[in-house]
Amino acid sequence: MSESDHKTVGEAIVELLEGYGIDTVFGIPGTHSIELYRGLATSEIRHISPRHEQGGGFMADGYARLSGRPAACFVITGAGVTNLATAMGQAYSDSTPMLVISPVNPPAENGHNIGRLHEIADQTTVTSDLAGFSEIAHDQETLKDLIARAFTVFASERPVPVHIHVPLPLFTEKAAGSWAVRNIPGPPQAEASDIEAAAEMINSAERPIIIAGGGIARSADAVQALSEGLNIPVISTTNGKGVMPLDHPLYLGTTLTSPATQDLLASCDLLIALGTELANTDYWTETLRLPERRIVVNLDDLLLERQPAVSMGIKADAADTAHTLAAAATRREANPLQAECDAVRAANADAELPETTQVHKIILHAIRDALPEDASVFTDMTQIAYSGNVAYPSTMFGNWFHPIGYGTLGYGLPAALGAKLAEPHRAVVALIGDAGFQYTLQEMGLAEELGIPLIVIMWNNEALQQIADDMSDAGITKVGVVQKNPNFQELAKAYRWNSAHASTLGALEAEIKAALAADGPSFIEIRDPEIRGSL
Numbered sequence: 001m002s003e004s005d006h007k008t009v010g011e012a013i014v015e016l017l018e019g020y021g022i023d024t025v026f027g028i029p030g031t032h033s034i035e036l037y038r039g040l041a042t043s044e045i046r047h048i049s050p051r052h053e054q055g056g057g058f059m060a061d062g063y064a065r066l067s068g069r070p071a072a073c074f075v076i077t078g079a080g081v082t083n084l085a086t087a088m089g090q091a092y093s094d095s096t097p098m099l100v101i102s103p104v105n106p107p108a109e110n111g112h113n114i115g116r117l118h119e120i121a122d123q124t125t126v127t128s129d130l131a132g133f134s135e136i137a138h139d140q141e142t143l144k145d146l147i148a149r150a151f152t153v154f155a156s157e158r159p160v161p162v163h164i165h166v167p168l169p170l171f172t173e174k175a176a177g178s179w180a181v182r183n184i185p186g187p188p189q190a191e192a193s194d195i196e197a198a199a200e201m202i203n204s205a206e207r208p209i210i211i212a213g214g215g216i217a218r219s220a221d222a223v224q225a226l227s228e229g230l231n232i233p234v235i236s237t238t239n240g241k242g243v244m245p246l247d248h249p250l251y252l253g254t255t256l257t258s259p260a261t262q263d264l265l266a267s268c269d270l271l272i273a274l275g276t277e278l279a280n281t282d283y284w285t286e287t288l289r290l291p292e293r294r295i296v297v298n299l300d301d302l303l304l305e306r307q308p309a310v311s312m313g314i315k316a317d318a319a320d321t322a323h324t325l326a327a328a329a330t331r332r333e334a335n336p337l338q339a340e341c342d343a344v345r346a347a348n349a350d351a352e353l354p355e356t357t358q359v360h361k362i363i364l365h366a367i368r369d370a371l372p373e374d375a376s377v378f379t380d381m382t383q384i385a386y387s388g389n390v391a392y393p394s395t396m397f398g399n400w401f402h403p404i405g406y407g408t409l410g411y412g413l414p415a416a417l418g419a420k421l422a423e424p425h426r427a428v429v430a431l432i433g434d435a436g437f438q439y440t441l442q443e444m445g446l447a448e449e450l451g452i453p454l455i456v457i458m459w460n461n462e463a464l465q466q467i468a469d470d471m472s473d474a475g476i477t478k479v480g481v482v483q484k485n486p487n488f489q490e491l492a493k494a495y496r497w498n499s500a501h502a503s504t505l506g507a508l509e510a511e512i513k514a515a516l517a518a519d520g521p522s523f524i525e526i527r528d529p530e531i532r533g534s535l
């Protein structure tokens with residue numbers, strides 16, 4: 001839209017978002033946000049109404065994780081913002097883009113509690129630590145600037161949620177001036193001098209190793225070009241799962257939690273970290289012994305600043321930099337780590353696993369065998385998913401997603417629903433536990449309403465089992481970890497889902513295949529003691 005054309009600002013916002021490529025908005029209309037819906041009524045943008053704002057935020061997260069495209073969330077002042085905040089925290093933790101637009105009370109009242117509907121004295125503070133920025137658009141020109149800035153974050157910086165607060169009076173103003181889409185820069189490219197210095201570090205290293213994270217997960221070709229071109233082994237984080245074929249001789253999988261893998265890392269003399277912050281939730285030990293000499297390629301300035309003095313930080317697109325380094329550095333014909341990698345792979349395969357993890361692994365392989373190769377599994381915070389972060393046989397990007405950093409319960413179902421909306425022709429599964437499922441199960445209503453053939457597989461152990469185990473290990477009497485569940489089969493039927501329960505591996509695979517062929521969504525329940533006894 002080049003000129004205002006007598007539209008309101010609310011209408012102009014929607015039209016501008018469409019120009020920037022937003023095709024889906026998740027939102028629940030409220031009295032303070034209805035001016036946005038004036039624009040949506042005539043827009044090509046698809047509006048999806050979740051049953052709760054948190055669910056809508058998780059849907060936007062799942063949509064973006066699978067497609068790579070940001071979606072928008074429209075929420076009301078106050079309660080809508082706080083309901084969405086948990087989903088924003090999860091998206092921020094895992095570097096997932098999300099555009100949040102909400103009203104805010106008139107500027108003259110900001111900072112005061114005067115009894116307004118949905119009032120927060122300073123609404124920006126609620127989301128400021130959960131977003132790349134959280135700012136009030138005090139006038140139309142500032143609003144246009146903030147929208148352009150949001151898409152600049154998504155395209156050229158660490159992709160995280162952004163939150164734009166629009167004062168209520170601004171929505172109904174007549175849009176003035178140009179509302180044209182602006183040119184958005186792409187991600188920065190590595191300087192030639194940085195590539196030269198990094199190539200020298202690689203050439204001088206005797207035992208280099210690569211850790212690939214979520215920031216390069218979509219670019220398996222770039223990781224493989226660097227790994228194969230220079231004969232360097234690769235480990236991936238959970239968010240980088242699928243970045244190399246499982247059987248690749250240079251790939252050690254998502255095994256950063258393994259003692260054998262950690263010992264190998266400690267013995268290396270150069271780490272090449274591509275698109276990862278190497279957070280504690282990537283390896284689950286107090287410290288991960290890493291080489292002090294590192295090449296860290298990332299879009300996060302703060303992360304780059306935290307590296308040791310002997311390291312090199314490159315603020316650039318990880319995939320492009322990996323391709324460039326592969327061409328600039330010298331291939332090592334002999335890899336001194338290859339025999340050790342083979343030994344680590346064998347040690348990881350032979351490691352004695354807890355009995356519950358062994359059960360999970362068998363079930364995870366059965367799930368994988370029943371699904372198409374490109375199927376996506378969105379998980380929740382549940383023990384079978386923790387096992388799957390390592391054990392699920394992911395063969396490509398998009399097979400496995402987990403709320404790895406913020407770690408909120410209730411993520412799996414709505415995130416999977418959002419992913420299915422993004423790529424309707426791909427099989428999408430939500431793998432959830434009975435406790436986490438009850439955080440957001442109301443979104444079953446939306447899936448049925450839209451006729452989305454989503455598959456939910458619920459691992460039912462009738463407890464917050466991880467916390468129950470942690471209490472036992474700590475010598476604490478179990479409190480608050482055992483719950484009385486509903487009849488999930490009848491619950492699924494009440495939402496008009498296809499419903500089944502699988503008591504054996506064979507039944508599980510059969511039910512998954514039936515769900516893949518079914519009209520509408522399907523719910524499959526696995527009861528822990530029952531299926532464990534059948535193995």
